[in-house]
Amino acid sequence: MNQHIFTSDLFGPWVQCFKMQGSGNDFVLLDNRELRLAPSEMAGWARAVCRKAFGMGADGLIFLDKSHDRADVDYFWHFFNADGSRAEMCGNGSRCAARLAFELGLAGKEHALGTDAGPIKAEVFPEQDLAKVQLTPARDLQLNIALTLEEQAFNVHFVNTGVPHLVVFVPDVQSVNIPELGPRFRYHPRFAPGGANVNFVQIVDSGNLLLRTYERGVEGETFACGTGAAASALISHALAHTGVHVQVKTSGQDLLGITIDNDSLFLTGKAMLVFVANLNLRALGLVLPTQP
């Protein structure tokens, strides 16, 4: 019995979706257990649904799916950036997926979801509208990389916290010209071919950072980036600027909590269901999958 797909004589097929935000990083979530889109069809849905004005507008599209008989996860997801690029992981998106999976009865308060980066342990605190995830182990940490951008020298850092992140420490995040600098770091040949997300970080004190992120696949600044906050806190700690518990205030002015526990990295923050809506597929130029 379809719960999320409606066909009415008004315009044609509709698909129910869930609009969520994690500290201002916003996502549309779809239940693919019923929709049964093939992964090859998903990028087009992401571009259409995430498009501002012509679609719903969001930083990314998340498909919740069956666990594909994997014993280590309760369900699997497919994550796509607004430009249709598939990403291995998304910190804020995984927190939103975990909250929705719990609310839909797909998983308990504590569960694991399967991502391209690996299984992600999640814990949901619905009373406080919070969700916490354990990110995949950080890898490829590179400190103090000397980069030149059009004759200007920069000292940057790199780590993969599920997706690749550049971290640049600055004295005042508000004074950074992100539309100008973001793409130049994002597409620097040193990080080709996939490029990286770019995080501009201001150290407030040993427990607090300010962060602005230019996100790959959104190709612009987002209000928050979970794996970026984790990357910034990890590198800041590695350089002895901050401790193992860090609060990261992002562009949306929410706080993301990062905890570094030996090789484990935890991300905690708000995960809110903003509204439930029905997507008019015909208006989006989308069709239901043909597979039986």
Ligand SMILES: N[C@H](CCC[C@H](N)C(=O)O)C(=O)O
């Ligand atoms: N744009 C990222 C994926 C989303 C990461 C971010 N939204 C987060 O919360 O971690 C990338 O393509 O690498």
